Amino acid sequence: MRVDVISIFPDYLSVLDLSLVGKARQRGLLDLRVHDLRDWTTDRHRTVDDTPFGGGAGMVMRPDVWGLAVDDVLDGDAAGTHLIVPTPSGEVFTQRHAESLASAEQLVFACGRYEGIDARVAEHYRAAGVAVHELSIGDYVLNGGEVASLVMIEAVARLIPGMVGNPDSLVEESHGAAGLLEYPVYTKPPSWAELEIPEVLLSGHHAKIERWRRDRALERTAARRPDMIAALDVAGLDKHDLALLAELGWVPGPDGDGRLVRA
Numbered sequence: 001m002r003v004d005v006i007s008i009f010p011d012y013l014s015v016l017d018l019s020l021v022g023k024a025r026q027r028g029l030l031d032l033r034v035h036d037l038r039d040w041t042t043d044r045h046r047t048v049d050d051t052p053f054g055g056g057a058g059m060v061m062r063p064d065v066w067g068l069a070v071d072d073v074l075d076g077d078a079a080g081t082h083l084i085v086p087t088p089s090g091e092v093f094t095q096r097h098a099e100s101l102a103s104a105e106q107l108v109f110a111c112g113r114y115e116g117i118d119a120r121v122a123e124h125y126r127a128a129g130v131a132v133h134e135l136s137i138g139d140y141v142l143n144g145g146e147v148a149s150l151v152m153i154e155a156v157a158r159l160i161p162g163m164v165g166n167p168d169s170l171v172e173e174s175h176g177a178a179g180l181l182e183y184p185v186y187t188k189p190p191s192w193a194e195l196e197i198p199e200v201l202l203s204g205h206h207a208k209i210e211r212w213r214r215d216r217a218l219e220r221t222a223a224r225r226p227d228m229i230a231a232l233d234v235a236g237l238d239k240h241d242l243a244l245l246a247e248l249g250w251v252p253g254p255d256g257d258g259r260l261v262r263a
């Protein structure tokens, strides 16, 4: 996979030389190129921004400079290319986006600063057949798209086939098919700070351990992510799940749509 990142602060992306993403590059699974947007400016002051039409605070990034930069880094035809524009006004980036982007031929990350990038850039590349994704990494505001791009690149890079040593660790984790948060995990020593590990984990009773872990996952999800409980399909829950969820205040809804509601 080829990944291009365009930013006025390319040094912000230097952490991509480290760790998992660095390993993917060394192994030739990832061709990552970071670019300075100012390389595509044509004026003496290397200007990338201007005042907003219609008035208002701050500056907006010029579409002409962005157009030259994106045209230059686009590799081959539009099919297989995804242009990702981090923005607090975007759709929220999830593991589903990461999974979908992991099979792309090329990802181009356009990192905005100031009040963002002129809206015609996304419109233009969409019209040209590029899959354009305006994405937010959560409900908070950063100073620019660089850190959001780092987050998304790490989430995608670890899903590239051949990246993670043990593929089991990919299928069993949070935000996978189960739609539940992960259960709590423990390791040695068995007693620490006057805290003991749950006895069932020492029992060697595989079915009991599985049930205990699922109960803890359901409890955690109900407490921390009620939105994920509301999105569960009742058909995927067993009798024991439904009994525990009822104790936690979640019951099958009145309209029989296969969803849970608060009792």
Ligand code: JB8
Pocket (backbone or CB within 6 Å): 086, 087, 088, 111, 112, 113, 114, 115, 116, 136, 137, 140, 141, 142, 143, 144, 145, 146, 148
């Ligand atoms: C200017 O919060 B964010 C984010 C904030 C930004 C820009 C891009 C993303 C551009 N401010 O993810």
